[in-house]
Amino acid sequence: VRKGKTPEEVVKKYLQKVKSPPEEDCTICMEPLGGPSGYKGPGVGPVSKAESVGRLAQCGHQYHFQCLVAMYNNGNKDGSLQCPTCKTIYGVKTGNQPAGKMEYHVIPHSLPGHPDCKTIRIIYNIPPGIQGPEHPNPGKPFTARGFPRHCYLPDSEKGRKVLRLLLVAWDRRLIFSVGTSSTTGESDTVIWNEVHHKTEFGSNLTGHGFPDPGHLDNVLEELRAQGITEEDAVV
Numbered sequence: 001v002r003k004g005k006t007p008e009e010v011v012k013k014y015l016q017k018v019k020s021p022p023e024e025d026c027t028i029c030m031e032p033l034g035g036p037s038g039y040k041g042p043g044v045g046p047v048s049k050a051e052s053v054g055r056l057a058q059c060g061h062q063y064h065f066q067c068l069v070a071m072y073n074n075g076n077k078d079g080s081l082q083c084p085t086c087k088t089i090y091g092v093k094t095g096n097q098p099a100g101k102m103e104y105h106v107i108p109h110s111l112p113g114h115p116d117c118k119t120i121r122i123i124y125n126i127p128p129g130i131q132g133p134e135h136p137n138p139g140k141p142f143t144a145r146g147f148p149r150h151c152y153l154p155d156s157e158k159g160r161k162v163l164r165l166l167l168v169a170w171d172r173r174l175i176f177s178v179g180t181s182s183t184t185g186e187s188d189t190v191i192w193n194e195v196h197h198k199t200e201f202g203s204n205l206t207g208h209g210f211p212d213p214g215h216l217d218n219v220l221e222e223l224r225a226q227g228i229t230e231e232d233a234v235v
C-alpha cells in the first residue's frame with residue numbers, strides 16, 4: 001500500500017549522507033561501495049555520485065542507495081525499512097498476512113509447567129483467498145490449512161503481556177504470511193510467520209506444546225525482531 005511517498009523518498013528518510021564511501025562491499029549487491037550499484041533492475045534510474053551511498057541513521061550500516069530502493073521495492077512497500085545486516089527496523093514494519101480473525105478467551109485449566117494460573121486460548125481463523133500484490137504470486141489462489149488454529153498461553157502476567165503484543169502483531173499482519181509450508185511443502189498457502197505459537201494443550205507430541213520454560217521469553221524476542229515491544233502494548 002502506497003503511503004503517498006515514492007520508494008526513493010521512503011529510503012532517503014532513513015539515510016544520512018556519506019561523503020566518502022568506505023572501501024567495503026555493499027552487502028546487498030556485493031559490489032564496492034565506491035562504485036556503482038550492482039543492481040540493474042526495472043525502474044532503476046541514474047543517481048548523482050553524492051547520493052549513491054547512504055548510511056542508515058540508527059545502526060550506521062552503509063549501502064548503495066539504489067540497492068536499498070530495490071530491496072524496498074521487493075517488499076510490501078509499507079513505508080518501513082529493515083537493515084539486512086542487523087535487522088534494525090526503520091518505521092513500523094508490517095507483513096502480508098491475509099484477512100481473517102483473531103479471538104481469545106480464558107479457559108479454566110492449567111498448562112503443564114504453569115500450575116498456578118488458567119490458560120489463554122487464541123483462535124486464529126483465515127479463509128483461503130486470492131493473493132494480492134503483496135504476496136508471492138499475485139492473482140493466484142492461496143490455501144489455508146488447519147484453520148481455525150488454536151494456540152495457548154499461560155494466563156499469567158507475562159502471558160497476558162505476550163497476548164497484548166500478539167494483538168499488535170496481528171494488526172500489523174505479522175502472525176501469518178503466504179508462502180511454502182516447511183512442514184507440508186505446499187506452496188501458495190498460509191504459513192506461520194516468525195513468531196512461535198504453542199498449538200498443543202496438554203501434551204507435547206509435536207514440539208509445539210508445554211512445558212517449555214523459555215517459550216514466553218522466546219516469543220518476546222521474536223516479537224522484538226518484528227519491531228514490536230512493550231511500548232506498543234499500551235492499549
Ligand code: NAD
Nearest residue numbers: 145146180181182183184190191192193197198199206208
Ligand atoms: P510451517 O510448517 O512453514 O512452519 C512455520 C513455523 O511454524 C515454523 O517455525 C514451525 O516450527 C512452526 N510450526 C510448524 N508446525 C506447527 C504447529 N503444529 N504448531 C505451532 N507451530 C508450528 O508453517 P505451517 O505450514 O503454517 O505450519 C504447519 C502446521 O499447520 C501443522 O502442524 C498444522 O498444525 C497446520 N496444518 C494443518 C493442516 C490440516 O490439514 N489440518 C494442513 C497443513 C498445516
Ligand code: ZN
Nearest residue numbers: 026029064067
Ligand atoms: Zn549495492
Ligand code: ZN
Nearest residue numbers: 059061083086
Ligand atoms: Zn544495520
